[in-house]
Amino acid sequence: MTHPQPFVLRDNDTGGTTYTIGELAREFGITTRAIRFYEDEGLLSPQRVGSKRLYRRRDRARLKLILRGKRLGFTLAEMREAFELYDEAHGEARQLKYYLSVLEEKRAQLLQQRQDLEETLEELEQSYSHCRQLLETQERQGKATEEKDLPAPRSSTGT
Amino acid sequence: MTHPQPFVLRDNDTGGTTYTIGELAREFGITTRAIRFYEDEGLLSPQRVGSKRLYRRRDRARLKLILRGKRLGFTLAEMREAFELYDEAHGEARQLKYYLSVLEEKRAQLLQQRQDLEETLEELEQSYSHCRQLLETQERQGKATEEKDLPAPRSSTGT
DNA sequence: AAAAAGGTTGACGTATACGTAAACGGTAAC
DNA sequence: GTTACCGTTTACGTATACGTCAACCTTTTT
Numbered sequence: 376m377t378h379p380q381p382f383v384l385r386d387n388d389t390g391g392t393t394y395t396i397g398e399l400a401r402e403f404g405i406t407t408r409a410i411r412f413y414e415d416e417g418l419l420s421p422q423r424v425g426s427k428r429l430y431r432r433r434d435r436a437r438l439k440l441i442l443r444g445k446r447l448g449f450t451l452a453e454m455r456e457a458f459e460l461y462d463e464a465h466g467e468a469r470q471l472k473y474y475l476s477v478l479e480e481k482r483a484q485l486l487q488q489r490q491d492l493e494e495t496l497e498e499l500e501q502s503y504s505h506c507r508q509l510l511e512t513q514e515r516q517g518k519a520t521e522e523k524d525l526p527a528p529r530s531s532t533g534t
Numbered sequence: 535m536t537h538p539q540p541f542v543l544r545d546n547d548t549g550g551t552t553y554t555i556g557e558l559a560r561e562f563g564i565t566t567r568a569i570r571f572y573e574d575e576g577l578l579s580p581q582r583v584g585s586k587r588l589y590r591r592r593d594r595a596r597l598k599l600i601l602r603g604k605r606l607g608f609t610l611a612e613m614r615e616a617f618e619l620y621d622e623a624h625g626e627a628r629q630l631k632y633y634l635s636v637l638e639e640k641r642a643q644l645l646q647q648r649q650d651l652e653e654t655l656e657e658l659e660q661s662y663s664h665c666r667q668l669l670e671t672q673e674r675q676g677k678a679t680e681e682k683d684l685p686a687p688r689s690s691t692g693t
Numbered sequence: 694a695a696a697a698a699g700g701t702t703g704a705c706g707t708a709t710a711c712g713t714a715a716a717c718g719g720t721a722a723c
Numbered sequence: 724g725t726t727a728c729c730g731t732t733t734a735c736g737t738a739t740a741c742g743t744c745a746a747c748c749t750t751t752t753t
Contacts, residue, residue, distance in 0.1 A: 397699065407700085412741060426701055426748075443650050448607040450739070464665070471669050478662045485655050491602050492651065496644050503637045506623070510630050556729065566730085571711060585718075585731055609709070 394430040396421075403442060413441055417455045447488065457481075553589040555580075562601060572600055576614045606647065616640075 400407045413419045414428075418441055422429040430438075437458065444454045457477070464474040559566045572578045573587075577600055580587040589597075596617065603613045616636070623633040 446650050468672050475665050491605050506634050
């Protein structure tokens with residue numbers, strides 16, 4: 376499995392799929408600035424080829440985790456903590472136990488969030504169908520109305 | 535229903551349950567500063583009694599919504615928008631339609647978030663049981679270890 | 694050789710969501 | 724009356740997460 380590769384590495388070949396910073400930025404719809412920032416904050420540590428950063432599958436996976444974490448409201452510091460713990464916890468029992476306690480904490484947090492989410496979704500859907508009912512009633516009554524499907528009908532007498 | 539109340543209002547009685555800013559802050563575990571800030575940002579508009587703010591059931595409900603929204607990652611600006619739309623949408627079809635489109639957008643956002651959440655929870659639980667297995671294996675092997683249940687076992691040779 | 698298209702490191706700017714302190718007003722208790 | 728406690732406004736400070744230049748390399752294309 377880990378025997379030396381009998382091939383001559385051609386230039387950019389580091390023995391696996393790699394990505395430039397621009398490719399990742401495009402793929403995930405973020406800026407290169409953001410990706411470098413995550414590195415500054417200790418969340419990524421890509422290889423270097425000359426002065427350029429080279430991202431591998433693991434880096435890409437972490438970036439994915441970062442973005443998902445962000446959507447869930449985790450701060451970059453929290454995620455760095457998590458990554459560090461994960462990296463360090465491969466052995467000693469104390470580390471493992473601490474890691475477990477952190478995981479439980481995060482779990483509780485996510486469960487609370489799921490609760491919030493379900494509640495909000497329900498209210499949102501109630502609001503939605505209530506609105507649709509109102510609309511239907513209106514449309515049956517006043518057929519003389521023009522102007523439909525306007526995108527942003529805020530105030531019309533502005534400066 | 536809306537006939538004038540035949541009672542003389544006694545001092546603080548505004549005809550319903552009311553709260554001071556301090557009460558709300560304590561109840562929700564936030565600072566009064568935060569509550570005033572939400573008002574500055576147009577998310578709350580309590581009555582005034584003299585110079586003091588007086589919060590009613592509706593204000594409290596909104597505060598609850600604000601805090602839940604925050605836990606879900608909504609910005610204050612987004613929530614103010616939502617409140618304004620809700621308040622304005624009680625009538626005209628155009629407003630209602632716009633409101634509906636916004637609701638759909640939010641719904642999509644929340645569904646994505648639920649997806650993220652479920653994925654994260656699953657990975658977290660896998661990580662959890664993997665860790666526990668590691669621990670059990672270790673404990674069966676090395677019984678000579680001391681020091682258990684340490685809370686934060688980070689590096690010990692710091693400055 | 695010159696331009697275009699990527700990459701690099703600073704360094705400063707910005708929006709959000711408050712924290713913190715100052716300086717003041719009202720009122721209830723001692 | 725003064726201490727304590729609650730409230731008020733004004734204003735500056737701060738952490739997070741980048742955006743936005745600037746000024747500079749490479750490498751490739753023309």
